[in-house]
């Protein structure tokens with residue numbers, strides 16, 4: 609299968625032609641709860657989960673970004689239905705992260721706080737092989753003594769501890785949405801683009817240069833753009849001709865930026 613291109617088709621068809629155990633990472637956001645029309649296309653989550661399981665390498669991951677709509681006063685729980693479908697397909701639900709929005713679309717949520725996040729599930733085929741964690745620096749860098757408080761007072765232990773200089777970031781990630789989520793004005797012709805930083809953080813965490821990143825719902829091409837700029841190979845499926853054209857025009861602004869890793 610030719611790499612670094614968007615296939616204008618249903619992802620079920622792309623997956624059917626792909627070699628088994630080919631993908632290092634999928635990062636995607638499905639059309640959920642008919643929140644947007646997307647030219648009338650629908651998708652069967654169980655079939656897609658099964659296809660992704662077959663085509664993901666052992667140790668590879670799927671980052672599935674999804675939320676819930678509120679219907680008749682209650683949340684649909686679509687996100688958790690999807691998580692169960694992926695578990696049933698054979699994936700390990702490795703982690704549930706939060707994609708929080710710094711500037712969510714203003715809306716009146718009735719007797720609820722303002723909706724400002726989506727789930728970012730990490731489904732792994734077995735245990736994730738690659739994990740390059742994002743970290744934050746810690747202030748305390750001096751060695752410190754460990755001690756125990758006993759009945760007779762403080763009892764210093766023999767060894768010193770060196771405090772860690774950094775720690776992994778929390779699993780709740782905060783991003784700007786809307787116009788500051790990409791510098792490509794053209795991207796906003798699509799109604800639901802990923803913040804580029806979200807895609808960058810996840811691709812950096814779960815893959816290395818030259819790995820293959822797939823997006824089964826490519827939309828405006830955010831995954832392709834970021835994967836390319838990070839030196840990863842990529843593949844995408846997008847069922848709407850209008851969005852394939854949009855993503856290709858967007859990508860043409862960046863494909864010369866650096867060579868794609870071999």
Ligand SMILES: C[S@@+](CC[C@H](N)C(=O)[O-])C[C@H]1O[C@@H](n2cnc3c(N)ncnc32)[C@H](O)[C@@H]1O
Nearest residue numbers: 618619646649801802825827828830846847848
């Ligand atoms: C939430 S959007 C993805 C947006 C994308 N993350 C971005 O940054 O632009 C979902 C996309 O999936 C496409 N789509 C829906 N069903 C599909 C299917 N079965 N196969 C491939 N694409 C599909 C829609 O046309 C839509 O563009």
